Amino acid sequence: MSELRILVTGGAGFLGSSLCQSLVDMGHNVVALDSLFRGRKENLVQVLDKDNFTFVHADVREVDALDGVVELLGGLDLVFHLAAVNGTKWFHEAAHSVIDVNINGTLRTLELAMAHDARYVLASSPEAFGEALEQPIRDGNMMQFTDPAEHQRHSYGASKYLDEVACQHAARDGLDVRIVRPFNAYGPRLVGDEYGQVVSIFFHKLLNDETLLVHGDGSQTRSFTWIDDVTDGFVKSGLLDKGLDGSNLSGVAFNIGSTEEVSISQLAEKVVIASGKEESKVEFGTGYFGDSKRRLPDIETTKRLLGWMPTVDLQQGLQKMWNELTEN
Numbered sequence: 001m002s003e004l005r006i007l008v009t010g011g012a013g014f015l016g017s018s019l020c021q022s023l024v025d026m027g028h029n030v031v032a033l034d035s036l037f038r039g040r041k042e043n044l045v046q047v048l049d050k051d052n053f054t055f056v057h058a059d060v061r062e063v064d065a066l067d068g069v070v071e072l073l074g075g076l077d078l079v080f081h082l083a084a085v086n087g088t089k090w091f092h093e094a095a096h097s098v099i100d101v102n103i104n105g106t107l108r109t110l111e112l113a114m115a116h117d118a119r120y121v122l123a124s125s126p127e128a129f130g131e132a133l134e135q136p137i138r139d140g141n142m143m144q145f146t147d148p149a150e151h152q153r154h155s156y157g158a159s160k161y162l163d164e165v166a167c168q169h170a171a172r173d174g175l176d177v178r179i180v181r182p183f184n185a186y187g188p189r190l191v192g193d194e195y196g197q198v199v200s201i202f203f204h205k206l207l208n209d210e211t212l213l214v215h216g217d218g219s220q221t222r223s224f225t226w227i228d229d230v231t232d233g234f235v236k237s238g239l240l241d242k243g244l245d246g247s248n249l250s251g252v253a254f255n256i257g258s259t260e261e262v263s264i265s266q267l268a269e270k271v272v273i274a275s276g277k278e279e280s281k282v283e284f285g286t287g288y289f290g291d292s293k294r295r296l297p298d299i300e301t302t303k304r305l306l307g308w309m310p311t312v313d314l315q316q317g318l319q320k321m322w323n324e325l326t327e328n
């Protein structure tokens with residue numbers, strides 16, 4: 001495969017930084033663009049000094065910055081659009097920014113890809129289905145959202161829904177667009193403060209010998225997916241010219257998620273086992289509005305067209321994550 005000129009927006013974030021690392025290791029020319037709103041340059045230490053990597057500190061909504069990336073690369077073959085305001089607490093506290101960044105960032109990068117006829121990969125989310133009643137989550141299921149007067153959590157999910165609408169429209173107009181929906185990725189770089197995600201929040205509590213707080217009764221389920229598996233899903237979605245069966249991949253949405261469904265109570269037990277701190281306390285408290293009851297992927301399309309499968313089971317992945325967090 002020849003070297004591609006690739007833009008990764010949100011490239012200093014949790015998923016973006018791992019994706020950059022894989023693409024740089026494969027020899028592609030990569031620019032990571034990130035505002036550092038939530039990402040960190042330290043996430044990129046392994047690639048920062050590589051000749052085929054450049055970091056650009058900019059807002060994804062700035063058209064001049066995007067044009068500057070194309071100049072730097074001498075053209076554009078592929079965009080992985082991951083920049084977004086992520087983290088449940090932000091969805092409630094900063095709905096305006098979530099909508100602004102997520103929708104305008106997608107529109108501006110889609111326009112960039114169209115101008116250069118570059119392939120485009122959107123990081124969407126299972127939350128694009130809103131409060132999904134039908135499980136597992138698969139294309140054709142209803143996408144449904146509750147009254148925004150009750151809560152604004154769906155600033156995120158609804159913006160991802162509109163991102164998918166914009167991508168499908170671009171695909172209909174001839175752009176090669178693929179959609180990736182990661183299901184609760186986890187790994188050592190996952191943000192673990194109050195704006196972070198559950199696996200990392202639990203581990204950071206354990207590191208500080210604090211009580212784990214489970215939202216609600218803990219019966220809500222998720223499918224947690226190891227970072228390297230998610231990264232591999234993005235790489236395959238972006239780099240394969242055709243599906244394994246020879247089909248056109250434009251407009252196809254890929255669920256990238258483990259099919260091991262666990263409740264948040266079970267997750268709490270598993271992180272405690274991984275840490276070996278069996279004396280740790282778990283408490284149950286109020287949850288967030290709009291927290292979905294289940295989020296389980298159907299991965300048949302992803303398996304068939306990309307040959308992608310999750311390879312790391314949850315207890316094994318949690319152990320790897322704990323070991324890395326406690327090594328330093």
Ligand SMILES: NC(=O)c1ccc[n+]([C@@H]2O[C@H](COP(=O)([O-])OP(=O)(O)OC[C@H]3O[C@@H](n4cnc5c(N)ncnc54)[C@H](O)[C@@H]3O)[C@@H](O)[C@H]2O)c1
Pocket residue numbers: 009010011012013014015016033034035036037038039040058059060061081082083084085086087101105123124125126181182183184185186
């Ligand atoms: N982590 C998951 O399990 C998961 C699940 C579903 C979807 N996603 C999607 O995948 C993408 C990456 O998620 P992540 O977990 O790495 O989150 P993250 O917050 O670590 O990464 C997002 C990155 O975007 C950057 N960013 C935010 N606003 C920006 C702006 N205006 N301009 C430029 N950069 C900006 C942040 O600084 C951050 O580095 C996001 O689009 C997210 O919605 C992630």
